[in-house]
Amino acid sequence: MTDARTDSGRVPTTRLTTVSAHGGSVTFDVPAAWETIVLSEDAGVVAALEPERAGLFRTNFVLTAGPVDGPLGDWQRQVARHDEEVAEHLVLDHEELGVGGHAGSRRLTTHWTPARESVTTESWSTVVGGTGVTLTANVGTLRLTEMAPLIDAVASSLVVRETGCVADGVPGHVPA
Amino acid sequence: MSVEFDAANGTLRLDAEAFITLAELSSDAVDSCDTTLGRLVDVGAVTAGVPHPLLRPGLAAVAGSVATLQVLVAGPEDVRLHHGWLAGDAALLTDLGDGTYDFASVSAEFVPEAIARVTLVGPRPRLGSGSVVVDEAVLDDLASSSSTARAAGVEALAGLLAPWPAAAAAVRAGGWHLALVDVAFVEAGRTVARRLAWLDTDAGMLRIEADDHGPVLVPVSGTKLWRAVVAVLPDGLDDLGRGSVARSA
DSSP: OBOOOOOTTOOOOSOEEEEEETTTTEEEEEETTSEEEEEETTTTEEEEEOOOOTTSOOOEEEEEEEEOSSOHHHHHHHHHHHHHHHSOOEEEEEEEEEETTEEEEEEEEEEEOTTOOEEEEEEEEEEETTEEEEEEEEEEGGGHHHHHHHHHHHHHHOEEOHHHHHSOSOOOOOOO | OOOEEETTTTEEEEEHHHHHHHHHGGGTOSOTTOHHHHHHHHTTSEETTEEOGGGHHHHHHHHTOSEEEEEEEEOSSOEEEEEEEESSEEEEEEEOSSSEEEEEEEEGGGHHHHHHHHHTOOOOOOOOSOOEEOOHHHHHHHTOSOHHHHHHHHHHHHHHTTTSHHHHHHHHTTOEEEEEEEEEEEETTEEEEEEEEEEEETTEEEEEEEETTEEEEEEEOHHHHHHHHHHHSOTTHHHHHTTOOOOOO
């Protein structure tokens, strides 16, 4: 019988703020106190990192948005193959579900970082108007119980607007 | 029974008797003429009366663990019982199903993944919502070392899975296994025992939860199961493991 705690329905107490990317067509919430950076304006990559933890792995969310060839399924198979080539990712779950208001998929994996830290990665992907959008959460595995409510909240906040995605070449940005 | 040791990476495969002898080396309870000790010496796992340096972190975890772990995985073919000892460096004794075990020292961070690997947590179809009460005796049969008892358990279980016909069919076809993860540790002066249990079928997974009426089967996703695997471990395990690295797997 099970008696472990798995209450993912908890509401995070952290104050959240909305971040936008890809010309404002993609928005999602992140903790207001976290560092938000635009990693690549051309590729529409925005990341939010939790504050420094004395050199330990920092939980982070990464949003990527860019043109893809083909439907969601083909794109996701390419992503899965890439993951297997880069590192030994153990795939724990995969399902098709609505992402940001569109048909999409969710994937859960665990792997080791080069610094030998165990990380759990959960990612939500969708393709809208030829633009592939992926929100990825990376968390130190042993902190998953603590961070799960936040991960769920950030994932459920993701919105992808079709009109913005159709327009290509719009740089990602973070609102002032 | 055999003992195999690779001094290049610390990989050790051994039977239960050899493992007990190895674990008792530090207690001076082992006779130097012991034939089992001789087998450990022959392969280089023990030299001059002490374990090989690559084995010491794992043996230290066994001797000084802050929590113990048992993972039972029962299926149509066999039942395997894996053991773990959690400390700054964790030790895992993985049941290979042929009377031998792999002994490995790993960082505490690796323990959830190790549990997922031996229990084969992974993507499965989703079962529709619902729940059914299952008799403890059925679960006992499924976990039994007797194949006859497991077969009886399968028949009873398949009948209980009527709300999920695909799962019932998968169980009857041999596409199932039962996983029981038990963790025990001392917290604030008292022993805490946690159990996480689930039934995995080719058609989907069901967690075994406690209810006023007894054990209840409830559909569960790989994501919720992974979170439960992490949650069943003691709090603060990341602090214990900080600074250590995976040594062998």
